[in-house]
Amino acid sequence: MTTARGVAAALRSTARRALRTVGGAGLERSIHLVYHAALRRTGRFDPPEDPATLAMLRTLASRARTLIDVGANVGKYTHFFLQTAPRDARVVAFEPNPEARDLLRANTRDRRLAILGDALGAESARQSLWVPVDASGNPVSGLGHLAGPRAEERTIAYQIEIRALDDLVSAGIVPLVAPVLVKIDVEGHEVAVLTGARSLLAAGAALYFECEAEHLERAGTTPETLWALLVDAGYQVWGMGATEFVRYDALDAQVWNYLALPSRQPEGDIAQAIEAWAGGMR
DSSP: OOOHHHHHHHHHHHHHHHHHHHHHHHHHHHHHHHHHHHHHHTTOOOOSOOHHHHHHHHHHHHHOSEEEEESOTTSHHHHHHHHHSOTTOEEEEEOOOHHHHHHHHHHOOOTTEEEEOOEEOSSOEEEEEEEEBOTTSOBOGGGOBSSOOOTTOOEEEEEEEEEOHHHHHHTTSSOOOSSEEEEEOOTTOHHHHHHTOHHHHHTTOEEEEEOOHHHHHHTTOOHHHHHHHHHHTTEEEEEEOSSSEEEOSSOOTTOOEEEEEEOSOSSOOHHHHHHHHHTTOO
């Protein structure tokens, strides 16, 4: 049975296609700007998280001095960080998709924010970013990836620059003042991002990241590789269980997003782990 949400999504997709056909990407962008402005004014531009996860992210962001949004898309997490972080915090957002980056800039104007058009990875390279399009031909910016399109997948390709975060930190482009909070949503390329961001692990950054086996495997890696990288760096991984945050020692197919926190304590709840992170345990 078709749900009301499904019908609404189909109508939005059709309307987007009509806008792009009549007025091009510029008209669609203008409509998006008005829509996003309305969401911000009414307090509905928050990240798509459950209330408990939003509360946890709010606690982390309110204690962080450096906040990094990797795969910022149109800026919901970046906006959330700017609304929550201390006045002297520094926020850095990475978004390689030029259409999404235009909306990100409009949605997150703030003197504390730097927006960079690079994708993060294990090393510097120039590569294609593949952005899928839906059944109506609209680009789905939040699903852009570097793995190359599947045979049945329709995409738009952008040539982008990939940089290792460690190089940007060494060059002074991205400062790391602890406590550091990082959100990573890169459609399966989390291992590559962290491989090139050892400075984050050394700084004891809190990492809120997406982990989906299908996306990781498309990118040529596995959840086990990602988990091993974090555990080897002295991290514990938490995720939202049925009613509260619990420790995870392996991927749960029903959980997409996780929080990794540095810890020298084998036991303890998430509140203790957050306090240790905020206190500069390392």
